[in-house]
Amino acid sequence: MSKGDEDKVKRRDVISKLGTGAVGAAFGLPVLMSVRSLVPNALYESPRRFKAGRPEEFPDGPTFVPEQRVFIFREGKTFYCISATCTHLGCTVQLVRLGRTAADQTIEFHCPCHGSKFRGDGTNYAGPAPRPLDYFKLELAPDDGQLVVDMSQTADKGWRFTV
Template sequence: MSDKPGTGTDRRDFLLKLGTGAGIAAITVQAGASMRSLVPNVSYDSPTTVKLGPTSEFPEGLKFLPDERLFVFRDGNTFHAVSAVCTHLGCTVHAEPLANPQTVDDDGAAVKLTHRFLCPCHGSRYRGDGANVSGPAPKPLAWFRLSLAPDDGQLVVDLADAVEHDFRLTVG
């Protein structure tokens, strides 16, 4: 007994091909996923190390860098950097010069305070060394490591490297 066209054999062939195709597709997807797991994830986020410019462009006192949301302080040939990112919900704090600069003991380090910081969003206030003194801010402003670029001597900040308040970069 033979199948008529469009019945038994054709249907079996069709189902066989369909099953084979689905199997190949499943294996291909699985193989692709397996191969992808062998490739390391690459981060295309912006680097955390940023060149800020030659030290000659930093005046005595404070300079605000809006792109990095950073305050860079210069005291003669020493530099340190304080984050302008409020520790409450991340608004940018403003610097306000003190009428009477003072020196305070900050965990054993003498820090000259020339400014204080105010957050415009919910009113947090910080001392010039970044210590939170009032408002909802839960912790001090971060300090970040500064260094000099080996190739051109520019000031460099590492926004992923928080440092203690006794950190200073001294340039020659």
């Protein structure tokens, strides 16, 4: 075999291997991507149910839980929970105390993003928020008696939980 023939054979081998690799990639990548699509992406959301603490640990009035963005209210033995997530685009609303005396506990929630305002019961009255703040159900954990906030269940505005 002459030197020219050997070069042609080598070139043919290289082209053949490149072709095989290209065909493998053309069929293999979609298969790999299909298999990958079956594995769910990790979600880094806060849990929908969480323990907030024992009822006696809450002072009367509102307590903000920043990790889950909720306000838990205590009125004696009665509790309720209002979401701090603005119903416009999801910013965290801030509690504003309007009362000028210790006896006047009037509050509102104001959203710093686009100016929505909510009354103390969560009712929207100004700005672009389309609806009131959500209420979430509460219950007691059977194992340790802590208040459990269930953010997967909304409640009516008048819903209360008594311990």
